[in-house]
Amino acid sequence: MKMIVGLGNPGPKYLMTRHNVGFMVIDSLAHRWNCPSDFREDKKALVTKIKTSNEDVLLVKPQTFMNLSGESVQPLMNFYKIELKDLLVVHDEVDLPFGQLRFVINRGHGGQNGVRNIHDRLGSKAYGRLRLGVGSPPHPDFSVADYVLQAYSKSEQSHLPDVLSLACEAIEFFVDNGLEKTANEYNSAKGTINL
Template identity: 55%
Template sequence: MWLIVGLGNPGTKYALTRHNIGFMAVDDLLRSLEAPASRTDFKALVNKFKWDGEEIVTVQPQTYMNLSGDSVRPLMDFYKIPLEKLIVVHDEVDLPFGKMKLQKNRSPGGHNGIKDITAKMASQDYLRVRLGVGRPADPRFNVADYVLQKFSDEEMAAMPEFLNRATEALEALIFEGLAKASNRFN
């Protein structure tokens, strides 16, 4: 069984913001697989289904970004999912929009959602799909404010293709492993 976590902030105020691209990626995955509707459990939107024989649980924490581990850890324990089958999908300001990196055992950097999951799991040894949202053009612009902004019209036009690639990357991680998936998507 795999746990796929899409990070974001709950509520319509944050919909379609850079910080919510993890939510958007999970929504795209669920749509593409025609998965059943999510339920609210463990302070998160949770969905459980089979994907080509693999049991999958998707999670969209409803706790706000900096408390994401409050949903992830209890779900990992409840379903007895090993750390190597945890995949966290999140925004990454150190990658340009449209780029992604698949990695494991990486420092949280400045990402508060990743920091909280790492603290609650007492390990950073899990898979991450880092989806590029870029940095503000003006280096004086606060990055925390930038990630809470909505995507530009140009970015939204490219979003379906980007999210489709994220779904393909998740599929490759699960069915081919990190090495092969990284060669294709990094």
């Protein structure tokens, strides 16, 4: 079984913010896989389990707020006996431009507090992550925290469906082929939307 975790913050206030792009990807996958309303509460998260052609997949949206995401990820992994190689965490990344995605494994948290908490709770960073570029603040004095908690710009919103579609396509490839092949396939021009 694979476990795909989208990071974000619960509640309507955060719904369309850059920090919630992980939740947006999970919702897009659920819609794409015809289970958009099948989420239930489990281990401080909203989860739904689906069967693809080759694999059972658990879609997860932690409801702990971003910085405590590990409090739901670790218990779910234990309960469902998920191996690190079968975990993929999807999150916003300010070090990548909007429209670009990159897969990584065994890397530091890079200041992303949700990822930091997952590292701490799992005692490992040897799992896959899908970093979705949200761009960086417009000037150095602009707080990163304030930036990621803002809604996407109108221009970004017009391209967001394409970004989410690309992320879903890449995750489907991961489910069938694993992280190494997926990184080789998408950590290239293929992993970037032309804006």
